[in-house]
Amino acid sequence: MSKRVTIAAISVAAAGLAAAALIVPGVASGNARNIDGSGLGATRTATPLVALLSGANEVPPADPDGSGAAAVTVDLDAGEVCYDVSYKDIGTVVAGHIHQAVAGQNGPIVVPFTALPGANHGCELVADATLLAHILATPADFYVNIHTTDFGTGAIRGQLSTGPAPAGPVHFLATPLRSYDSRVGAGVLKPNETRTISLQTGKTLAGATELAVPPGATGAIVNLTVTETVEGGFVKLYSAAVVEPATSTINWSESGQNLAANTSVAVDANGAVKITGGVHDTQVVLDVVGYYF
Numbered sequence: 001m002s003k004r005v006t007i008a009a010i011s012v013a014a015a016g017l018a019a020a021a022l023i024v025p026g027v028a029s030g031n032a033r034n035i036d037g038s039g040l041g042a043t044r045t046a047t048p049l050v051a052l053l054s055g056a057n058e059v060p061p062a063d064p065d066g067s068g069a070a071a072v073t074v075d076l077d078a079g080e081v082c083y084d085v086s087y088k089d090i091g092t093v094v095a096g097h098i099h100q101a102v103a104g105q106n107g108p109i110v111v112p113f114t115a116l117p118g119a120n121h122g123c124e125l126v127a128d129a130t131l132l133a134h135i136l137a138t139p140a141d142f143y144v145n146i147h148t149t150d151f152g153t154g155a156i157r158g159q160l161s162t163g164p165a166p167a168g169p170v171h172f173l174a175t176p177l178r179s180y181d182s183r184v185g186a187g188v189l190k191p192n193e194t195r196t197i198s199l200q201t202g203k204t205l206a207g208a209t210e211l212a213v214p215p216g217a218t219g220a221i222v223n224l225t226v227t228e229t230v231e232g233g234f235v236k237l238y239s240a241a242v243v244e245p246a247t248s249t250i251n252w253s254e255s256g257q258n259l260a261a262n263t264s265v266a267v268d269a270n271g272a273v274k275i276t277g278g279v280h281d282t283q284v285v286l287d288v289v290g291y292y293f
Contacts, residue, residue: 046073046075046166046293047073047162047163047164047165047166047171048071048072048073048163048171048214048216048293049071049072049073049074049135049136049139049160049161049162049163050069050070050071050072050160050161050162050163050211050214051069051070051072051143051144051158051159051160051161051211052067052068052069052158052201052209052210052211053066053067053068053069053070053085053087053144053146053156053157053158054066054067054068054156054157054158055067055090055151055155055156055157057103057143057156057157057158057159058145058151058153058154058155058156058157059104059105059106062151062153062154062155062156062157063089063090063091063148063150063151063155063156065089065090066087066088066089066090066146066148066155066156067087067088067089067156068085068086068087068088068090068146068156068158069085069086069158069200069201069211069214069215069271070083070084070085070086070144070158070160070214070215071083071084071085071163071214071215071216071217071293072098072135072144072160074132074135074136076129076132076133076136078125079125079126079127079129079132080123080124080125080126081098081111081123081124081126081132081135082121082122082123082124083098083113083121083122083123083124083144084120084121084214084215084216085113085116085120085121085144085146085215086120086200086215086270086271087146087156090146090148090150090151090155090156091148091149091150091151091155092117092148092149092150093116093117093146093147093148093155094117094147094148094149094152095112095113095116095117095146095147096112096113096116096117096144096145096146096147097109097110097111097112097113097144097145097147098110098111098113098135098142098143098144098145098160099142099143099144099145100141100142101141101142101143102140102141102159103140103143103159106153107143110131110135110142111124111126111135112124116146120215120269121215121216135160139159139160139161139162140159140160140161142159142160143157143158143159143160144157144158144160145157163214163293164290166293169292169293170221170290170291170292171290171291171292171293172221172289172290173212173288173289173290173291175204175205176202176223176287176288176289177201177202177203177204177210177212177287177288178202178203178204178285178286178287178288179197179198179199179200179201179202179203179212179213179222179286179287179288180197180199180284180285180286181283181284181285181286182195182283182284182285183227183228183283183285188228188281188282188283189235189275189277189281189282189283189284190277190281191233191277191278191279191280191281192276192277192278193276193277194244194274194275194276194277195274195275196240196272196273196274197272197273197274197275197286198270198271198272199212199213199220199222199267199271199272199273199286199288200212200213200214200215200270200271200272202287202288212288212291213267213271213288213291214271214291214293215269215270215271216293217267217271217291217292217293218266218267218292218293219239219264219265219266219267219291219292220264220265220267220271220273220288220289220290220291220292221262221263221264221288221289221290221291221292222237222262222263222264222265222286222287222288222289223260223261223262223285223286223287223289224237224249224250224260224261224262224263224284224285224286225258225259225260225261225284225285225286225287226250226252226257226258226259226260226282226283226284226285227257227258227259227282227283227285228256228281228282228283229252229254229255229256229257229259229280229281229282230255230280230281230282231254231255231279231280232251232252232253232254232279232280233251233252233277233278233279233280233281233282234248234249234250234251234252234278234279235248235249235250235275235276235277235278235282235284236248236249236274236275236276236278237249237250237263237265237273237274237275237286238265238266238273238274238276239265239266239267239268239272239273239274240267240268240270240272240273240274241266241267241268241269242266244274244276248278249261249263249265250263251278252282262289264292273286
């Protein structure tokens with residue numbers, strides 16, 4: 001039996017069936033979709049501008065351990081920018097902004113994130129319509145910058161880019177991204193064991209890390225694979241924001257099986273889910289196909 005489970009090719013039709021099944025009541029929503037702001041032209045299907053943040057992107061390089069992500073929507077009609085950001089392994093956050101400059105250069109603040117550091121999401125009114133049009137037309141000319149007490153000029157940074165276009169509320173990634181593989185590091189999922197997994201980033205087949213589920217997303221479309229199974233068993237996949245459900249997500253009947261299920265799952269405010277093992281051991285792989293925004 002092959003030890004390798006590759007990233008599966010998922011058809012839009014199959015993923016669309018899974019998309020229709022997702023119900024995420026009570027899960028914290030993000031402002032980047034602009035439904036909580038004042039923008040009258042905003043919709044749930046707005047295409048976000050996204051950025052993957054790191055200290056290595058700063059000029060000069062800053063926080064070596066810090067990472068994060070951002071999702072931004074621009075409402076030209078209302079003159080409003082809404083945002084969701086997340087970060088980890090950085091010091092005390094004091095501010096966040098959108099700056100104007102291409103990668104490798106520093107530039108001025110053009111949109112402050114006044115909700116930070118008290119909240120990780122908010123909306124800003126911006127009177128300069130030309131600026132907003134520029135952000136939408138050429139997002140790579142702008143970057144999101146998170147500042148901390150240790151790195152006052154910026155701890156982590158990332159250039160904006162246009163995220164996947166919506167198909168209704170669903171945004172399908174250009175290619176599936178591997179967010180979790182228990183065979184790499186964590187090992188076999190044991191019976192009744194629960195693990196918390198971030199779906200925010202994933203790896204391509206070439207090993208590059210890319211943004212998978214941006215801040216502000218309410219759910220993800222994933223390919224859940226079990227492999228190296230032992231006897232019969234099951235795995236539950238669910239939002240890290242809710243209690244363990246009574247029902248399983250995938251089941252197997254014998255040892256040595258490779259089985260996959262395309263499914264939708266709600267995520268918590270940090271893009272995390274949980275998996276809980278059933279009655280026998282298995283290895284678990286999670287590939288992100290798309291997200292709900």
